[in-house]
Amino acid sequence: MTMSELRYTEDHEWIRVEGDTATVGISAYAQEQMGDVVFVELPEPGRALAQGDEAAVVESVKAASEVYSPLTGEVSEANPALEETPGLVNEDPTGEGWLFKLKMAEPAEAEGLMDAEAYQTFLAGL
Structure with a gap:
């Protein structure tokens, strides 16, 4: 998967849109800041x-962090692999470590999120 397919939020979530479904996860930057994910x-x-609702919680050895929904929609699937192997969030945050999938209610919201280049610029300013 190329980085250019992802869109990012200022809260360090990413989405990958396929049809009317968006896969949601946390960015490589976010998982690096958190340390080892344990739950x-x-x-x-x-x-x-x-959009903006608290959707999930990622707990690491350092802290628990809320994950906010980048888009409005209905959860269609949660990643079952994370129950057994939460460390996938660290190992492959934009791949196997995805969190949940949303059936988008407002696909246009995705256009308002940052592309990879804009996200890198945002990170540089932190």
Whole structure:
């Protein structure tokens, strides 16, 4: 997967849009800041989320961090692999370590998120 396919939020979530579904995870930067992920609390499929709603919690050896929904929609799937192997968030944050999938209600919201270049610029300013 190329970085250019991802869109980012200022809270360090990423999305990858396929059709009317967006896969959501946390960025490589976010997982580096957190350290080793030990537990992930994921949203239940069928849960409706508005853009900016708290959707999941990622717990690391350092702290617990909320993950916010980058888009409005309904959770269609949560990553079952993370129950057994939460460290996938560290090992492959934009691949196997995805958190949940959303059936988008407002696909245009994705256009408002940062592309990879804009996100790198944002990180440089932190």
